[in-house]
Structures are given as C-alpha cells and as structure tokens.
Amino acid sequence: MELFIQQLVSGISIGAIYALLAVGYALVYSVYNFTNWAFDAFMAFGAFMAFVAISSLAMPFWLAMILSIILTIILSVGSESLAYRPLRARKAPRLFMMISAMGVNLAVVNIINLIFGGTFRKFPVESVQPIFVGNVSIGRMDLIAGLISFGVLALLWLFLYRTRWGLGIRASAIDIQTAALMGINNNAVAIIIFVITGVLSSIAGVFYGIKYAVFPMMGIVTIKAMIASIVGGLGSLPAAIVGSMLLGVLETLVSGYISSSYRDLFSFLFLIIILLFFPNGLMGKNVDEKL
Amino acid sequence: MGYINAILILCGINIIAALGVSILTGYTGLFSIGHAGFMALGGYVSAILVKEFGVHFVIALLAGGAFAGICSFIIGYPAFRSRLRGDYFAIATLGFSEAIRLILNNTREIGPIKTGAAFGYMNIPSHTTVLVVVVAVLLALYFAHMFVTSQYGKNCIAVGQDEVAAQMMGVDLLKTKLMALFISAFYAGVAGGLLGFYFAYLSPSFFTITKSSDLLAAVVFGGIQSLIGPFITAFVLIAVPEFLRALAEWRLIIYGFLFVVVMIYRPQGLLGYVEMNLNFVRAGWDKLRRKTGPAEG
Numbered sequence: 001m002e003l004f005i006q007q008l009v010s011g012i013s014i015g016a017i018y019a020l021l022a023v024g025y026a027l028v029y030s031v032y033n034f035t036n037w038a039f040d041a042f043m044a045f046g047a048f049m050a051f052v053a054i055s056s057l058a059m060p061f062w063l064a065m066i067l068s069i070i071l072t073i074i075l076s077v078g079s080e081s082l083a084y085r086p087l088r089a090r091k092a093p094r095l096f097m098m099i100s101a102m103g104v105n106l107a108v109v110n111i112i113n114l115i116f117g118g119t120f121r122k123f124p125v126e127s128v129q130p131i132f133v134g135n136v137s138i139g140r141m142d143l144i145a146g147l148i149s150f151g152v153l154a155l156l157w158l159f160l161y162r163t164r165w166g167l168g169i170r171a172s173a174i175d176i177q178t179a180a181l182m183g184i185n186n187n188a189v190a191i192i193i194f195v196i197t198g199v200l201s202s203i204a205g206v207f208y209g210i211k212y213a214v215f216p217m218m219g220i221v222t223i224k225a226m227i228a229s230i231v232g233g234l235g236s237l238p239a240a241i242v243g244s245m246l247l248g249v250l251e252t253l254v255s256g257y258i259s260s261s262y263r264d265l266f267s268f269l270f271l272i273i274i275l276l277f278f279p280n281g282l283m284g285k286n287v288d289e290k291l
Numbered sequence: 292m293g294y295i296n297a298i299l300i301l302c303g304i305n306i307i308a309a310l311g312v313s314i315l316t317g318y319t320g321l322f323s324i325g326h327a328g329f330m331a332l333g334g335y336v337s338a339i340l341v342k343e344f345g346v347h348f349v350i351a352l353l354a355g356g357a358f359a360g361i362c363s364f365i366i367g368y369p370a371f372r373s374r375l376r377g378d379y380f381a382i383a384t385l386g387f388s389e390a391i392r393l394i395l396n397n398t399r400e401i402g403p404i405k406t407g408a409a410f411g412y413m414n415i416p417s418h419t420t421v422l423v424v425v426v427a428v429l430l431a432l433y434f435a436h437m438f439v440t441s442q443y444g445k446n447c448i449a450v451g452q453d454e455v456a457a458q459m460m461g462v463d464l465l466k467t468k469l470m471a472l473f474i475s476a477f478y479a480g481v482a483g484g485l486l487g488f489y490f491a492y493l494s495p496s497f498f499t500i501t502k503s504s505d506l507l508a509a510v511v512f513g514g515i516q517s518l519i520g521p522f523i524t525a526f527v528l529i530a531v532p533e534f535l536r537a538l539a540e541w542r543l544i545i546y547g548f549l550f551v552v553v554m555i556y557r558p559q560g561l562l563g564y565v566e567m568n569l570n571f572v573r574a575g576w577d578k579l580r581r582k583t584g585p586a587e588g
Binding site: 029034035082083086087092095096097098099100102103104105106107108109110111113114217220223226227230234261262264265267268271272275276279280 | 320322324365366369370372373374375377378379381382383385386387389390393394396397500504507511540541543544546547548549550551553554555558
C-alpha cells in the first residue's frame with residue numbers, strides 16, 4: 001500500500017510536468033491552429049541553461065531557474081518573430097507554420113547536441129532526504145515539482161480568465177481576425193503567448209531534467225503531453241490536465257509494477273485504446289477539425 | 292568504386308522511403324515523423340524471412356513491405372476514424388515508431404529467432420547490390436507515378452487540398468487516407484528490407500527519429516505534390532553529407548534552418564507541383580521533326 005501511494009504521488013508529479021507541456025501546446029494551437037513543434041526544443045534548452053547555470057556558474061537553484069526562464073522566453077519569442085511571424089503576415093497555411101516549427105526544433109535540438117554532446121547528464125541538485133508521511137516516503141523534488149507546476153497552471157488560469165490581456169488571448173483564440181478588428185494587437189498577443197510558452201517549457205524542462213536526466217533529445221517526452229491532451233480530450237485546458245495526470249499515474253504504475261522499459265509502450269497502447277473507444281478523448285466534446 | 296556503390300545504394304534506399312513519404316505527405320497532406328518505424332518493421336520481417344525461412348529475398352522484401360503496410364493500420368485506423376488533427380496524427384506516427392524501436396530494443400528473441408535486442412540482428416544474407424537497388428528505385432518510381440495519376444491518387448490529392456470539399460465530392464476520407472498510409476508504409480518497409488540486405492545487419496538504432504526527419508526533409512525540400520522533387524532531394528541529402536564528412540554533425544542544424552527558410556521563401560519546395568513526365572522529350576522531338584522535314588501535311 002505504501003508503495004502504491006508513493007507511486008501515485010510520483011505519478012502525479014510527472015503528470016504535472018506533462019500538464020505544463022500539454023497546456024503550452026494547447027495555448028499556441030488554440031490561437032494559431034498549429035502545433036508548436038519547437039516546444040520540445042525549448043524544453044531541452046531551458047533544462048540545459050539551468051544545468052549550465054548551476055554546474056558552471058555555481059548559481060543557486062532558484063536563480064538558475066529564473067535565468068533559464070528568461071533565456072527560454074528570449075528563444076521562444078525570437079523564434080516567433082523569425083520563423084512564424086513572416087508566415088502569419090502572409091496568411092500561410094498552417095501546414096507551413098508546422099514545418100517551420102519543425103525546422104526550429106531540428107536546429108535548436110541539434111545545436112544543443114553539437115555543443116553539449118548527446119550524453120545523459122544528472123541534473124546538479126543535491127539529493128535531499130525524502131519526506132515521510134507515516135510510512136510513505138515522498139521525494140522532496142516530486143513535491144516541489146508538483147506544487148510549482150500546479151501553481152504555474154493556476155496563475156495561467158487567473159491570467160487567462162481574470163485579466164484584460166487574458167480576455168484578448170481568448171478572443172483571438174475564437175477568431176483572430178475579428179479580434180484584430182476589435183482593436184486587439186495581434187503581435188502583442190503573439191508575444192504574450194510565446195512568453196508563456198517559454199515559461200512553461202523552461203519549468204517543465206528543468207523539473208523533467210531533475211527527475212530523469214538532461215540530454216538534447218529530452219524534448220521527445222512532449223509526445224506524452226500530446227498523448228495526454230488527446231486522452232483528456234482536445235481543445236480544453238482542464239481536459240489536458242486530467243489526461244496528463246492519468247498518463248503520469250499510469251506510467252509510474254507500469255514502471256513500478258511491470259517494467260520500466262515498457263513504460264512508453266503502455267502509454268502508446270493507452271492512446272490507441274482511448275482513440276478506439278473514446279474518439280473524442282475522455283472529456284472531449286464532439287469537435288471536428290476546426291475549419 | 293565500392294565507396295561510390297555504397298553511396299548509390301544508400302541513396303536508392305533513401306529515395307524509395309522518401310517516395311513513400313511523398314505519397315503520404317506531399318500528396319495526401321498527412322504528416323508522418325515516424326516512417327523509420329515502418330522501415331524497421333519491413334527490415335526485420337524481410338530479414339527474418341530470408342535468414343530463418345529461406346524465402347527468396349524479393350518475396351521477402353514484398354512481404355516486409357506488406358507487413359509494414361498492415362501494421363500502419365494500427366495507428367491509421369483509430370487516428371483517421373476519430374478525425375485526429377493532422378498534427379496529432381504526426382505525433383501518433385512518432386509514438387508508433389518509438390514504440391517499435393522500444394520493442395525491438397527489448398526483444399532478445401522471438402521463439403527460436405534471435406533478434407539480438409539492442410545489439411542488432413546479425414548475419415542477414417547480403418542481397419542488395421547496385422543493380423537490385425536501381426531496379427527497385429525504378430519500379431518504385433513507376434508505381435508511385437501510376438498511383439498518383441490514378442483515380443485513387445487524385446482522391447489523395449483532393450483530400451490533401453481540402454478534406455471537406457473532397458468529402459462533398461464523394462471521396463471516402465477514411466479509405467483514401469488508409470490507402471495512402473498503406474502504400475507509404477509499404478515503400479518504407481521495402482526500403483528497410485533493402486537496408487538489412489545491404490548491411491547484413493539490422494539494429495534498432497538505425498531507425499531513430501533522425502531517420503524519419505531525413506525522409507520528411509527530403510519531401511519538404513523536394514516539393515509537395517511531386518515525385519521527382521523528393522527523388523532528387525533524397526539523393527542529394529544522402530550523397531552530399533557523404534562527400535562532406537566535416538558537415539556531418541551540422542547536417543540537421545542546416546536542415547532545421549532550411550525548413551524555416553524554405554517555408555518563408557519557397558513554401559512549395561524545390562519542385563512543388565512539378566510532375567515527372569517526358570513531355571520535354573516529345574516537345575524536342577516535335578521541334579526536330581518540324582525543322583528537318585516538311586514531311587507530311
């Protein structure tokens with residue numbers, strides 16, 4: 001029983017990281033109708049920046065985290081203005097945006113690979129004693145990752161639903177042209193969205209790096225975030241979060257009780273089963289592809 | 292000569308797989324970043340058939356391709372039926388290919404057949420020669436051309452252009468997409484088989500996301516709705532890094548930047564919408580005839 005609860009907590013904390021990623025994708029998709037493939041590169045970039053800040057510059061963890069967030073925001077907004085804005089300006093089909101994003105992803109991941117090499121690195125945080133609740137030991141980092149992730153998601157929700165800027169973003173998500181006619185600055189919306197994307201990917205990258213390892217291809221985990229948002233149901237932030245939690249818990253249980261090498265296989269099977277029996281995801285509305 | 296041969300063979304194999312991706316991505320508008328998975332399936336199946344069961348390698352290649360094609364339904368059917376957005380279909384293919392690699396990486400043996408897990412499947416009989424590859428490429432090009440100019444191919448193009456409009460015209464979306472996926476996976480499977488028969492060895496590490504990115508790059512640069520474009524770029528993208536070894540680790544970085552540049556300045560790709568045909572030969576012949584003789588008329 002103790003083991004089960006431990007697994008559950010660990011699963012929720014990894015689920016929280018997936019949720020950060022899933023929400024980041026959903027945000028860009030809801031406004032621009034394309035999947036920001038570069039997101040996983042940003043995540044690896046964020047993790048590496050924090051890694052360098054701690055291991056080479058001997059910064060404390062929180063400072064490294066802030067530095068990593070700032071640098072990732074610069075990368076994220078920079079890629080928006082270089083790779084996506086020209087396409088948006090001439091109303092290119094979303095397919096082109098997607099390919100462009102794949103290009104950013106390929107370039108950034110492989111630059112990281114060139115500089116740091118493809119090896120797996122341990123994130124330099126001192127291993128702290130786990131907290132004991134009764135007989136259940138809970139990893140302190142799991143707890144911090146979970147709490148910060150939920151905190152960030154809550155802040156994001158407040159921003160989107162309780163501020164005028166958030167209103168502008170939600171209006172653009174419904175119809176970007178009409179929103180522009182109503183006086184919403186499209187470029188400002190783009191910058192805000194990509195700033196948020198940068199923050200989310202950097203935090204997710206750092207915590208994922210702490211939990212597993214830091215390596216250039218670590219962004220591949222964003223597949224899980226995609227799976228999670230399909231499982232939960234497309235087009236809704238709460239559904240993405242629920243899907244992420246489910247997937248996180250499922251994965252930890254599989255690696256705990258079956259085999260860790262088949263963990264990813266199970267998440268993929270899970271996706272296929274969900275698609276076969278719940279084509280719209282567990283909580284999804286019946287949404288056809290947006291035209 | 293052996294070196295040139297090796298490059299020719301690798302280019303040919305890459306071209307076959309890229310033609311498959313072109314049918315799926317260039318014509319039908321469905322993105323795959325998991326074709327390495329289909330290559331792995333085809334490669335292992337045809338290698339096992341030849342090595343363990345003594346099947347003729349041509350039949351084994353076709354069987355490997357067919358197996359990859361059938362396996363593609365595992366993702367194709369649920370994804371297309373639920374009308375998964377194109378981006379998510381791409382993710383599903385990536386997940387699929389990673390799952391295949393994971394299974395191969397952890398499977399030491401299937402019954403009495405030692406597939407060697409991460410060490411790779413050894414001692415596959417060598418069958419791939421330049422001649423075999425050239426014949427295979429020509430056949431692949433011919434059949435791909437036949438397919439995209441057929442009614443089925445036109446359906447694929449219609450779906451790629453506008454799904455709703457295609458459906459209104461009576462195109463069965465599910466069937467068309469599944470067919471494009473099947474053919475595309477078949478091509479990848481045959482390419483995987485040829486790869487195994489060339490190296491006499493297959494390892495799960497051949498079939499990573501880098502391989503899939505290479506294939507996608509060939510189609511993106513080569514041009515959508517074109518066979519000859521991806522044909523040329525698939526050749527160039529393999530041959531050039533071979534000659535410029537120093538560039539090897541920069542290759543994917545350059546691809547990445549090129550993706551962005553191509554999308555901004557020439558989104559249809561190098562030869563987008565340019566069909567392979569022999570009209571220029573006929574035009575030249577007509578010109579020649581008009582010049583040389585006022586024969587008839």
